[in-house]
Amino acid sequence: MDHESAFHILIVDDEKDDIELAASYLQEEGYRLSFSTNGMSVIEGLERKNVDLILLDIHISEIDGFSIAKALKRDPKTSDIPIMFITAQTDIKDISKAFEAGGVDYIVKPFNDIELKARVRTHLENVSYLRDIKEKQAKLAQLSITDPLTKLYNFLYFDTQLKKYQIEQEEFWFVYIKINRFDTINALYGFTKANKILKMFAQLLQESMPKNSTIARLYGVGFGVLTNNYELKYMQKLYRTIEKGFLQKLNDIGISDYSIVFYHVNEPFRDTEQLYKKVQNIFREVIEEGKKYEFVTNPRS
Known part of the structure; x- marks a missing residue:
């Protein structure tokens, strides 16, 4: 032995x-x-x-x-x-x-x-x-809770954590990030290279977001982050940090167009589906207005 x-x-x-x-x-x-x-x-x-x-x-x-x-x-x-x-x-x-x-x-x-x-x-x-x-x-x-490509959490786990926030009625930030026009990357580089880019994007997210955040690939090119109830100025500083370091690295791996919504959840919500719809509607407005990002807070913030 x-x-x-x-x-x-x-x-x-x-x-x-x-x-x-x-x-x-x-x-x-x-x-x-x-x-x-x-x-x-x-x-x-x-x-x-x-x-x-x-x-x-x-x-x-x-x-x-x-x-x-x-x-x-x-x-x-x-x-x-x-x-x-x-x-x-x-x-x-x-x-x-x-x-x-x-x-x-x-x-x-x-x-x-x-x-x-x-x-x-x-x-x-x-x-x-x-x-x-x-x-x-x-x-x-x-x-069962891991996205097989990026090794981030998957939607199932993300949704479970969101429901915990709902039950405990805690304040938090829901950050939604989407790579825009990723089909162009697929067309230019093929699926193998595109998948490598997605994995690198996921790694950059992990390096950029606060510790103890829940980071997940929600679907194809959409990513979600749940993080603590930080002050607005902290999250704004986080975005500036992302802009400087994260954006340059994205350009290096072939991603030049992405959008991000920082949604501050500080009031009870009926169900997770309601919250997803809110965030997606805000994101749609960001795209339509040609903006790169948006901070959304309740008037109490």
Whole structure:
């Protein structure tokens, strides 16, 4: 086993001889091992240890193994750690209590090295399998909210964040940016080059907008940004910064015509569709009037 990625096992038993025996068997498998003879210290300090499996004696002094297990299962930070109980008896009541307390297995002392290794290996394989599933689920979840071309958020995620603002009735800025006449770029350079330009445009957006902004590709050449309730003068300064640095970089990648609307949302809105229509109508007016940008604020701003 690769020691850098070796599983970490915590053995909790107030009998040092039992700990040493279990450790001698498990060290042969390359696991990282920690030991405790005090049940309370396990409850108080476990979350800092990054443990993958716990071997827990049922009849430990001060506090029994069942109480330790229940405490660990109540804590979200430790509830997923599998617990294998250690017992010197095969009393059915104790075994039943072990499973009721959240144990996944038990093993009887004195240990048989083959049995101990096999049981531990089985549960660690389960740990590895479950982690793999969680990682894949996390990747799938991320893919579901990511635009595949630009790697920005997609409309689905943007709309979800907008609805959060709606529910919480927070003030914020909705920035809408659209590349104009992009069909000309497609015609001149072809789809491959045009897609590269879109990706570069997305990167420039990320570099230009305030940190913690939600930046998304809403559709083809339309992009949206949700950002905090900054003062108007800050947003105006942001636009001047965009004009100086961002515009030059856009020219460098072949984009010479874009328009942007800064819409300050500081009053409740009925639904997100209503807000989209407002912003799109304002944007249409900007285009018709031949302007590059527009700041829209409520009279209270």
